[in-house]
Amino acid sequence: MVPSIATILGRREETPDTMTYQLSWREERDRFAFRPGQFFELSVFGAGEAPFCLASSPHREDGIEATVRRCGRVTDALAALLPGDEVGIRGPFGNGFDVDAARGQDLLFVAGGIGLPPLRGLILNVLDERDAFGHVTVLYGARTPRDLVYKDELEEWGARADMTVRLTVDCGDADWSGCVGLVPVLFDQVEVKPQTTLAYVCGPPIMIRFVIQDLLKRGFAEDRIISTLERMMQCGVGKCNHCCVGHRYLCRDGPVFNYREIREMWE
Helix, strand or coil: CCCCCEEEEEEEECCEEEEEEEEEEHHHHHHCCCCCCEEEEEEEEEEEEEEEEEECCCCCCCEEEEEEECCCHHHHHCCCCCCCCCCEEEEECCCCHHHHHCCCCCEEEEEEHHHHHHHHHHHHHHHHHHHCCCCEEEEEEEEEEHHCCCCCHHHHHCCCEEEEEEECCCCCCCCCEECCCCCCHHHHHHHCCCHHEEEECCCCHHHHHHHHHHHCCCCCCHHHEECCCCCCCCCCCCCCCEECCCCCCHHCCCCCCEEEHCCCCCC
């Protein structure tokens, strides 16, 4: 429950209101191992604490990354900090993605808006161990072209022969020549085999709902559709009740669930 001190090594603007922060522990003894899909609590001293996903691969030794959209007191205070400033971090929390279960499988990632950062850690993990996985497909959409995060990485991933990347936006602009429409329109542009593919879905709740419906119609089994759920995971250890969904605490039992588990939740 006591934060460790971390230093902001760098920050990169993703969109006008979203920034990726690279953090490293001040003391090496505070460094923690983590799994893709887990999250941590970040403190901006004097402003408060908030949970953020670990948006980096656990195999990389140069610290951790978090992609943060400005939406309140803590994120506004974080946006005012510069490289060299210090924050508090504690974690990791949650169950994370089962990387071992994904080995040997084809992988389909479906994300909307700020829903790509929770999946980015798993995608980077897969690329670090590329020979252990089958074909990788990334379907990603945002409201406008400027709302797409990780633009440089998306271009790099799209250029790889062992990955398929398809993008869409709700509203294009004068420079956009790609697909226009909601994320499910991208399913018709790719070929996936439900029996050998694990599907990972993250984004706004309404997007998750329709994407899962589409995946089920395409023959995906409920336990081969994996998503993340979101609540205000304030304490991280299942004590404050802020993230309670029915009989589960998202900070402790989640935030990663397959659709069969999600369907059985009371809400």
